[in-house]
Amino acid sequence: MMYYRPLVQHGDLRPEGAVPLAGGSSLWFSEAEVLSRDAPPCLIPAGLIPEDICHRLSGRRAAIAGLDMTQPQVMGILNVTPDSFSDGGRHSGVEAGCAAALRMVEEGASIIDVGGESTRPGADFIPEDEEIARTAPVIAAIREVSQVAISIDTRKAEVAAETLEAGAGLINDVSGFTFDAALAPLAAQAGVPVCVMHAQGDPATMQENPVYENVLLDVYDFLAAQVDRLEATGVLRDRIVIDPGIGFGKTQEHNLTLLRNLSLFHGLGCPILLGVSRKGFIGKIGQAPAPDARAPGSIAVGLAGLAQGVQILRVHDVAETAQAVRLWQAVR
Structure with a gap:
């Protein structure tokens, strides 16, 4: 091939x-x-x-959740969890979560990605009812006061169903629709766009010893197969976003190989989401041990992704990223 x-x-x-x-x-x-x-x-x-x-x-590329895929879009990360790797606990609860979302919209986010289960390396499984209790009320509160696009970051069909009802409009699955067989049919029935991400292994074990025959082609083949499976389930290709899953079951060299070759993934005919914000390899290369000190490195890698045609940047530091994107567009 x-x-x-x-x-x-x-x-x-x-x-x-x-x-x-x-x-x-x-x-x-x-x-x-x-x-x-x-x-x-x-x-x-x-x-x-x-x-x-x-x-x-x-x-x-067709619009995703009403967003123009010919322009860079900033996705703000809203972790309503107590244990996320860089901001755990800061946005848990309806009031704090809603306020954080509205602040990100003001700063330039065009979509808010709400997650109730940490996917940091070593994270434990969270039961569906607990994940729903963390996410659905926050999404409902955001939707009451804003029409911003909202995605639910989950790998579980029950959580997706409840949060779509609350006002989410996109399903972002870090397992690439491999964890819960009911999730893809739910997305097809609901007619919502999805993001399919590559990850090797479960969050609890994914960084122990990731091995690939060829990381670039292995990730491409996985995403190609999952896009085909989603289409066969009834999810239209023009409603599918792909994510190579930087940092999910990958070493630093794996991450860098994928980042150098991101343009390959346009061959799948889908918009590309890039999530590198505050990842460990940025801290190591950028000499920034504290996750909240990694905005400069995160932005540098994000702009390199935009130069290869990435359509969506998933970030913690919305204001800084949005400013950088505006300047990047102006000088180009």
Whole structure:
């Protein structure tokens, strides 16, 4: 099998045969790197990419939860948990959670991702009723006072059902729809968009010894298979967002390999979400042991993702990221 990674460029002056990336107006490619599991990589002109793959690389992405996927979108992380790795306990409770969401909207978030179960390395399983009690009232409170897009960060169908009823409009599953067989049919029946993420192992054990044959192609193949399964269940491809799962069952070198090659994932024809905010590898490389001191590194990696066509940045530091995105757009 061959894989095609577009070499993403920007600028008004384009060579003949340049192809727009993901239907946008600012990024394009005229060459692609061809990858496979049994041959060295090589470069080809865009005109030699198979027609079906080129269509997915270049096709305009449909709006997700009412958000324009031709423009960068900032997703604010709202952990209503007592034990999340960087902000556990700060936003638990309806009043604190709602206030934090509204503040993130003012700062520039176009979608709020509400999570009631920590997925930090070593985190324990949370029963459905407890996760619902943490998330559904906060989502309902946000929806009463704001029309901002809300996603529910869960891997459980029962939690998704209750929170969709409360006002969420997107399901973000860190297990890539492998944990609960009822979740994909629920998403299809509800007609809501989904985000499918790659993770190797369970949060409790995922960082013990992650091993891949080829991390880039392994993650791509997993996401491709899960997108196909979601489509077969009834979730339309234009309602699927993909996330390579930086930091979920991956070493620092695995993370960096994925980040260097993010443009490969446009071949799935779906918007890409990038979640690197305050991750451990940013602390190690950036020499910032405290998670809340990692905004500069998180923003640097996020902007590098935007340069490869990523559509959604999932972040803790909304104001700082939104400011950086505005300046990044202005100078480009």
